[in-house]
Every structure is written in C-alpha cells, then in structure tokens.
Amino acid sequence: MATEPGPPRPAKGARPNLKDVAARAGVSRATAARALGGYGYSSREVMERVSEAARELGYEVNRIARTMRSGKSDIIGFVCADISDAFFSSAMRGICDVARRQGSKVIVMNTDDQLAQEQEATRVLLSHEVDGIVITPVSVREHAHIDAVTDAGVPVVSLDRHLSDAGIDSVVADNEDGTAHAIGHLIARGHRRIAFLGSVQPEEPPSLRIGKLRSSVAGPSRPSLDRIRGYLRTLAGAGLPADRDLIALVPQGSAPERRLEAVAAVLALDDPPTALFTADSYMTKSAFSLLSELGVRVPEEMSLLGFDDLEWTTLVRPRISVVVQPTYDMGRTAAEQLFTKIAHPAPAGGGRGRRTVVPTRFLDRDSVGGSLLDKGTGP
Amino acid sequence: MATEPGPPRPAKGARPNLKDVAARAGVSRATAARALGGYGYSSREVMERVSEAARELGYEVNRIARTMRSGKSDIIGFVCADISDAFFSSAMRGICDVARRQGSKVIVMNTDDQLAQEQEATRVLLSHEVDGIVITPVSVREHAHIDAVTDAGVPVVSLDRHLSDAGIDSVVADNEDGTAHAIGHLIARGHRRIAFLGSVQPEEPPSLRIGKLRSSVAGPSRPSLDRIRGYLRTLAGAGLPADRDLIALVPQGSAPERRLEAVAAVLALDDPPTALFTADSYMTKSAFSLLSELGVRVPEEMSLLGFDDLEWTTLVRPRISVVVQPTYDMGRTAAEQLFTKIAHPAPAGGGRGRRTVVPTRFLDRDSVGGSLLDKGTGP
DNA sequence: ATGAAAGCGCTAACAT
DNA sequence: ATGTTAGCGCTTTCAT
Numbered sequence: 001m002a003t004e005p006g007p008p009r010p011a012k013g014a015r016p017n018l019k020d021v022a023a024r025a026g027v028s029r030a031t032a033a034r035a036l037g038g039y040g041y042s043s044r045e046v047m048e049r050v051s052e053a054a055r056e057l058g059y060e061v062n063r064i065a066r067t068m069r070s071g072k073s074d075i076i077g078f079v080c081a082d083i084s085d086a087f088f089s090s091a092m093r094g095i096c097d098v099a100r101r102q103g104s105k106v107i108v109m110n111t112d113d114q115l116a117q118e119q120e121a122t123r124v125l126l127s128h129e130v131d132g133i134v135i136t137p138v139s140v141r142e143h144a145h146i147d148a149v150t151d152a153g154v155p156v157v158s159l160d161r162h163l164s165d166a167g168i169d170s171v172v173a174d175n176e177d178g179t180a181h182a183i184g185h186l187i188a189r190g191h192r193r194i195a196f197l198g199s200v201q202p203e204e205p206p207s208l209r210i211g212k213l214r215s216s217v218a219g220p221s222r223p224s225l226d227r228i229r230g231y232l233r234t235l236a237g238a239g240l241p242a243d244r245d246l247i248a249l250v251p252q253g254s255a256p257e258r259r260l261e262a263v264a265a266v267l268a269l270d271d272p273p274t275a276l277f278t279a280d281s282y283m284t285k286s287a288f289s290l291l292s293e294l295g296v297r298v299p300e301e302m303s304l305l306g307f308d309d310l311e312w313t314t315l316v317r318p319r320i321s322v323v324v325q326p327t328y329d330m331g332r333t334a335a336e337q338l339f340t341k342i343a344h345p346a347p348a349g350g351g352r353g354r355r356t357v358v359p360t361r362f363l364d365r366d367s368v369g370g371s372l373l374d375k376g377t378g379p
Numbered sequence: 380m381a382t383e384p385g386p387p388r389p390a391k392g393a394r395p396n397l398k399d400v401a402a403r404a405g406v407s408r409a410t411a412a413r414a415l416g417g418y419g420y421s422s423r424e425v426m427e428r429v430s431e432a433a434r435e436l437g438y439e440v441n442r443i444a445r446t447m448r449s450g451k452s453d454i455i456g457f458v459c460a461d462i463s464d465a466f467f468s469s470a471m472r473g474i475c476d477v478a479r480r481q482g483s484k485v486i487v488m489n490t491d492d493q494l495a496q497e498q499e500a501t502r503v504l505l506s507h508e509v510d511g512i513v514i515t516p517v518s519v520r521e522h523a524h525i526d527a528v529t530d531a532g533v534p535v536v537s538l539d540r541h542l543s544d545a546g547i548d549s550v551v552a553d554n555e556d557g558t559a560h561a562i563g564h565l566i567a568r569g570h571r572r573i574a575f576l577g578s579v580q581p582e583e584p585p586s587l588r589i590g591k592l593r594s595s596v597a598g599p600s601r602p603s604l605d606r607i608r609g610y611l612r613t614l615a616g617a618g619l620p621a622d623r624d625l626i627a628l629v630p631q632g633s634a635p636e637r638r639l640e641a642v643a644a645v646l647a648l649d650d651p652p653t654a655l656f657t658a659d660s661y662m663t664k665s666a667f668s669l670l671s672e673l674g675v676r677v678p679e680e681m682s683l684l685g686f687d688d689l690e691w692t693t694l695v696r697p698r699i700s701v702v703v704q705p706t707y708d709m710g711r712t713a714a715e716q717l718f719t720k721i722a723h724p725a726p727a728g729g730g731r732g733r734r735t736v737v738p739t740r741f742l743d744r745d746s747v748g749g750s751l752l753d754k755g756t757g758p
Numbered sequence: 759a760t761g762a763a764a765g766c767g768c769t770a771a772c773a774t
Numbered sequence: 775a776t777g778t779t780a781g782c783g784c785t786t787t788c789a790t
Contacts, residue, residue: 312691
C-alpha cells in the first residue's frame, strides 16, 4: 500500500467525485471546488494540484448535485409540435448551437399540436429544473401553463407565435409583410385573381370578413392568420376585390387529400385564378403535385408562389418562387434571447414581452409568369 | 389563521415540495413519498389525503432531487451529427416517442461528425447522469469514449453504425442488401455499366480492390462502405466486371460542387454508364440536378436510382426510384433496445453486442428504364 | 402502516 | 487562501 506515488483513489469503478479529487490533491472539498470552478480564491499551486488530480481521476462534475445546490441545471427545453418537421429541426439546430456556446443542453418535447401534451411538457420540464424554455405554443390564447413557467421564475421565449397579452418574449417571422410582398409581386406581374391556399388551427378558426373595399380577419396574431392579412391588405391596397371563393383554408394537419381537394376546387372555379399563393409548405407541395398531375403548365397557364423554402423547390421545373423564413436564425435568436433572460432575470412582472420580428426574403424563381389577362407581357 | 379549511401552504410563490405536501396532509415526508410514489405501504385514506394535498398545492416531484437520490434521471441522450438533417430528426422523433412512453426525455447533442465534439457530448451526458445514450458514432474504430459510458454502467445503443468489436448494441439498415437489391434491379433491366456515386468518411477512407472476377472494399462495416459492398457483390454475382472509373466517392460533407463534378466526370467517360446509383440523398440530389441541367432525359438516356427517400423524389418528373430505410423506426427500435437495457442492466462485460439489421424497401418508380444497350425493351 | 433520520454530491456562507 | 459546515429535496433503510 504505497502512499507516495499513488495518493487516494476511489476504490470503485464508479465515477469519482469531488471528495476523491480533494483527497488526492490533499485539500478540502471546498478548496477543490473553488479551484475547479474557477471562483473564489485559490493559490496557483493548489489550483494546479487539484486540476492535476481531477485529470488523473477523470473527474467530471456531477451536474445533478450541482443543480440541486445552485438551482441552475444548464438544460433548457424546446417544446414544439414535431421535431421531425423541417421547420422545427432547423430551429432546433439554431437553439442547440447557442446552448452549446452557453454550456447548456436542450431537451426536446413534441406536442403534436395538442394542448394537453404541451401542458404536460411544461410541467415535466419544470420538474427537471430547466433554466428556460423555448416554445412554439399550440394556442395563442390558452397559456396558463406557460404563465406558470414564468411564475416559477423560469424564462420563456415563444417561437413562431406571439402570445396575446402575455408578458412573454417572442420571435416570429414577418408573416404579414412577407406575404404582402409576395402578393404585391404577383399583382405587379399583372395578376388580378390570386388564390390564397392555407391552413388554419381547427381550434382557433379565423372569421373572415370579405368586403367590397376592405376585408379583414379577426383573431390574434399567428402565422396562418397574419399571412391571410398580408394577402387581404395587399389586395385592398391595389384596389382589387377579395373573393371568398379564392380563399381556401383547410384545417392544420389535414390529410393530403383534403389539400388536394382544396386546390382542385379553386382551379375548377368558373372564374379561376391566374396565380396561386400557397401559404405553407404542405400547400405548396399539394398545389405543385396537382398542377403537375393535371398537366397545367407553370407558369404559362398558372403561376405559383409559396411560403417556406424546401429543398425540392429548386429541383422541380419550374423552380418555385417562395417567401422564406430564416428557420435556423429564428431558433438561434429565440435561444439568444432566452439566455439573456436567464442571465438577467426580469424584475418580476416582466413587462410587456419583447416581440422580435425577423424579416423573410423573397426568392424570385421561375414559377411566376405574367398574367394571361395582362396582354403584352414579355417573356 | 384558520387551520381547518386551510392547512399549511408554502408561503412562497416557489414550487411546493414534498415537505409542503406532507405538512398539508398531516403526515411525514416519508409517508407522503410512499403515497405518491405508489411504493411501500400506505392506507387508502392517507393515500387519498396526500394526493389531494399534492393536487391542491400543484405539487410536482423535483426530479433533480429524485435523481440525486435514486441515480435515475429519466433522461436519455441522443448524439448525432446534425439534428436538422432529415435522417436524424426523423430518428429523433422515434426516440422521443419511445422515451415519452417510458416517462423519459431526450437531450440532443450535435457533433457535426467531429470526434472531439462527440467525446465531449458523451462526457457531458454522463455528467448529467443520463440513463442511457443513443449515438450515431462518427468513427467505428475510435470508441474509447463510448466504452467509458458503458463502463460507467450507462447503456448505449449505436444507431446507423455497428461498432467493430465493441460490446455495444446497434441498429442499422441492411445497407448492403438494400443496395444489392437495387443494383440487381438495374441489371435485370439490362444495365451493364452502372455507376456508383457515394460519399465516404475522410478519416476512414475505404481501400477498394477492383479485380477481374472479384472486387472488395476493406474496412469495417459502415453504411457508406456496405453500400459499395452491395454494389460490388451484385456486379460480381451477375458476372459483370467492376470498373474503377464508374465508382465516384467524394468526402462526406463536401461542398455540393464536388458532388456535381463527380457526377459530371462519370457522365463524361468515354464509355459512360447507362445507369447511376446514388448511394445517399445528397448524391441523388446532385445527380438529378445535373442531369436536369444538362437536359439528359431520365430514364430514356440515363437511369437513376438512389438510396434514401426524400419528399421531392415524388415531386420531380420522373419520380425517382429509391431504396428507403425506415428512419423513424430505426430511432424507435434503438430507443426500445436502450430502455430494455436500462430496465435489465447487463451482467457486466455485456457480451458481444446485439446487432439489429432492419430491412430497407425498394420503391420502384419511374427513373429506371431499360438499358439502351439492351435492344427490344418495351416501354 | 407510519415516522425518524441518514445521505446522494455539490456549493456557498461563514469561520479561520 | 483554505477549511468547516449546513443543506438543496428526495428516497430509503431501520425502527416503531
């Protein structure tokens, strides 16, 4: 039992703890903690001896114990509908990258757009003492469970949706303006009858009021509604009448057939549109599929313009013009704001909730042509 | 200070703990824990009183404290190259679904295929006391850090890659057979010169030996190499010569241009192929793009067959025939095996590591035609 | 069937 | 600059 070359080692094959390191370095646990944690005072010599011991033992702090003591877990939560969806997995990557830089990790919870699952997710995350949560809320009205999180002193940032009248920061794309720009582009190309194909939350359906001069959609801000607003606003701004028949809304999460039917119905109108604006990637896919199946030539016979970029939009012919939102950056931004709040806890009450709107970009490709009704349009 | 209707409540706005519940129910902490946890004995009456108190207080167990005591965190880790990649996000969803059923959560760590990041990821997960880890290892040889995890008594399941000679369970697709089937299909359609376009780990390059009668590729099993094996094997089985010029391998993570060049080089051969087998989704995309740009008609002038299904493969014309791996199910299966190991810890040493190979499916669509060399092929 | 008490590994307040 | 000590919230013997 030599003691000189081999100072105390933990007998077990288990992970060494701070006591082991301290013993090996011949100091107290508190000193070892200070030396390793880099806080408080410790002499250079002790610092070296301790980190040497830690290295030899392969010591790694037990973050559970640290969390218990400090209240900081170095874990944040991401609550979304479905991580396998391209929007969320891209945002997730942005969140992860920020978290890593902060020494934090991310737990993902899928809700499938079910409020009950979202409520459970927040409870579970709270019970794991997460430092904060990025959430894409199912509902923009029912947010008692989210308030409960902030009430517990845990910062929350809402992604992709503003929460009405909750003092919660949010990061969303400029859905209304992005759509407005796209519709403006169609109008500039001579289109007068432009269809809007989109999805809406079945639980929070919009109530559309289509008027001769002004049209509007009631309900709180959310991407699906804001895009309709952008559409309506631009039409009105150009003095064009809105036509209820040109607006097809299917419930979110509908079977692909429902979307196809919606597109087909619009195409079959007596006075059909000359351009289709598809307000989300699912609709864009359905519309493109159907047009392609029907042999409708794009953009010669029908223009197509969509929201959300996807890999395939440049692979098909014609390449689809789209409005893109910076999904990765939205995740990144949400996470950055979250960590700011974690570092500087708001003084209770928290104010109004900062709303960050990130710009979309319009990618002009080949799926929009001049309107057939608009004679004299060059190639 | 009425005590009858309002038994003790925690004064603070903070989360109530077991002591609060116990006090309100008028029992000891141990009893409250038993009643809530559903273990040990407790009278029906006490049980009801305790859960009533818990409900009233909005009590939720503090899992950090529970983990500290029990050693079980109800968290598992998923270590992958990049969660925004479709393969991983789909697998992730499978893992999450299983975890949820088990009352567990998932922390994701991205490695960008960097060994150093993977090593750090495993260390970090260990320090969070995760119950197990699903990992897609960067390297199939360098797995000391993974062994360290199992040595710490934490189960690991490897996804998409077998670990050579490590006693670690793995779940992979039947890359070799899936490819063999696809190549067999091409041969049956009369193709004799079939190009193989794929990617390989820059750190673990394969050494190809192309012989008159037999060809082989050295190196441990991994998807990229196994697909080459399936290709070579099928060629040999059909008595067809392998041609080194028809095999183009770019380093994984190469810029798109590199892939495009590789495809172009194969097309420009003096004796060009009549069919292209693209061994991963990136290559499929590059090949399709280039063919489309060059105006090469598929499948009339060139057949195309790929590995991995993607949304766009049915959107483009012709629709691409592909070999698909069940990504969601692979994640699900890996997680199921992980939880089995968590529930029944292996008796140290752990045996040889169970290898699960999940079948791929061949989706015969429109991108494969009869070879031009093969006269008399019907439409 | 219930309670008392120890202790998981760490950090932070206090003492030296 | 370093050591001592208490305690985070829970689970789990061990008594009763």
